[in-house]
Amino acid sequence: MSSSRERPNVLLILTDQQRWDTVGAYGSPMDLTPTLDALARRGTRLENAVTPQPTCGPAKAALQTGKHATETGVWRLSRSIAGERTLAHHFGDAGYDVGFVGSWHIAGTHDAPVPRDRRGGYEDVWIAADVPEFTTSPEEGHLYDESGEPVEFERYRADAFTDFAAEALDALEEPFFLVVSYLEPHDQNDRWTFVAPDGYADRHATNPYVPPDLRGRPGEWYDELPDYYGMCERLDECVARLLSVLDRGGLREDTVVGYTSDHGCHFRTRPGEHKRTCHESAIRVPAILSGPGFDRGRTVERVTSLVDLAPTLLDAAGVPIPDGLHGESLLPVIRGERPDGGGEAFVQISESEIGRAIRTPRWKYAVAAPTENGWRGGNGDPNSDVYLERYLYDLGRDPEESVNLVGRYDYRDVADDLRERLAAHIERVEGHEPDIRRFEDPGYREY
Template sequence: MTNVVVFLTDQQRYDTMGLHGNPLDLTPNLDRFAAEGTFCPTAFTNQPVCAPARAMIQTGRYPTETGVYRNGIPLPADAVTLAHRFTGAGYDTAYVGKWHLAGTDDRPVPPESRGGYGHWLAADVVEFLSDAYDSRLYDGDGTLHRLPGYRSDTYVDAAIDYLARPHERPFLLFVSLIEPHHQNTRDDYPAPDGYRERYEGRWVPPDLAALGGSTHQHLGGYWGMVKRVDEGFGRLLDALHSTGLRDDTVVCHATDHGCHFKTRNDEYKRSAHDASIRIPLAFGGPGFAGGGRHDGLVSLVDLAPTLLAAAGLDHADLPGHPVQAGPGPAEVYVQISESQVGRAIRTARWTYAVRAPNADGWADPCAGTYVETELYDLAADPYQLTNLAGYESHRALADTLRARLLARMAAAGEPAATIEPAPARPSGQLRVDSGEPR
């Protein structure tokens, strides 16, 4: 039977990868892993904030289905997770790192709130419990451990320790880092000593160069954190190789959402822009080695079906589409909370987003009325700098995208809603094709 390892980072932009054009050589291990396995260049989160994205990864269901539509809502006790499914198939399960699905903050996560995982060295909201050089996690008995070293390294060390143990049964190992997420207690990106200095004042992605935000304050530290995370990922792959597990283990490298450095709202994510929703994603191991590029759209709702299919386990009840099955839906569906009650679809060419003007992003999971807020043409405007919402030239296109978004909302079990057009704007000489949007 096939082992499965998930390596989840937090708040990692897609263009941190060399394969996505980053010139700083931040991710040589991930780039090599993706090139030798199956790389998903157009991958997205369906909810750009921590807990909802993680609930979706664990259950394979949209946040409004699990009820975890924002941070601070525990995963329901009856939610069926990856751990439950793999345990039922005879697997051992292990979790290391950030959980963020129990609502316990800096207190130990009780066994009934661990999503069915067996081996446990984790904490709920580690950004408030620990710091870059003050790593702390609770074991399965609820005992707090202070782990020496840079925080992401300590999580990788704990995962390697698990891999090095004798295994009589196949296993699912979930390694959940907090890096390169900011340190909430001081709004900083604390790279390892000496790493920030390597990258300050160097390459800036075009969207951040155009829009500013907190980019120049934070980007050097962020790049340094990504570099150290990639070094840890390389050590994890080395451990699989040295223990003889590499050829029998499916490995997934993913993240929960991106980071736009306060350019789209007053913090780092929770928007429909690619900087917030587009993520690095790659698979390796049995069934994925030499798979090349998977050029269809992929999202986090597809992660559970992909891992279950790789292990030969049933996933027919889940809405996602396994990567191994080839191209999936023509658009990715996105739910946005906290900053707004928002919805969006991302196709190969278009981003179409709406917002509920009378809803509270913290209190309301859904709304009855939305208004169009964003429309971007990724072919002409890949960094989403020109908002076309309301342009008369794009009205027919927007109507088609509106119908597709409403269909995705209904398929996710949301109550019936209406979407009002954006205020009309003259478009001059702009014209769009009248055909079906891609």
């Protein structure tokens, strides 16, 4: 790496399936994340960060583009982002070196190398696989380099990704934009379980903290939390290593560091899923920003979406924000130029269903298509002309989402207000006006 101080570098660290409440800065009592906690104290923590799509590929596409998943074409797994302009294109056009390490998940090539036209503009460094669940195990495997040749490793996967990222930091010229996309703490698909490094699960096997939304619910959390916590702990150590690389190069003060996850996890306590629902444990994620423009030691309470991350990073680097993004820069709020608080996030759900949701500071309101297939969509369309009310939660009184208020006459005014706001999001993003049926509407139960 060489030094150029005119514009900040940007290092974006992305994890997969990490709950917000695994991080101490968000209230976890497990002391898993001292590095992230220090980063949050120094920088800016987004208290109510929400993924726009609680599924790996669609969420990653939205993060890369600042657009919701239906508008990128990646509204479910195994679809390609080719043709969309990403953060790499925008940073590259502004003179940045751009690099990507790890889990891409938006090329549709599965275990085959990702061709150049499906890499989203990451031209300078590429060490990645489309779906590394198919090319790696937790202890060994391979990614691919810029030429499509395998890059083998035989060590814990998060450690290997960190090694590749350290090499990328050395190879990139300033100013640089580097994404490091870990697979952890996602479960290992071919084992149907979470796999921590040796010895790490043992640290949390006795009386681990059980988040309130999991308590008393059937699911796999009882067996899986020790490994899951061990994976989060190791990720924090990996972040510490990356920060030390920046420190050694004298680049820490000139680098924006972002940390977030594509979605959360509820350990199959909600209908058979780790994610793919509107519930907080699936859609709420950690989101921490540090470095130039962000080192203010503050917490943003406003409900924000990961579609806001792309314009925020571009704004922080002085790169023009393109028209047509669904998100907006958070820098005016962070700098105190706009009031904090309020806000709402629009969420699209695929695969398990075709669903839509809105999350406000107090309320969660969600609807689902009555007959469409969540994987295929209606005739290949990820949208629906008809939705039925499915969930209404009062997050102020019921943060664990234990009591579904949908259809309650005493909450009809609340539901109607949220219904109109959700419909406005659908029209703004997707360009159509669906029929959202109230729970008590005639014809609701015919579906």
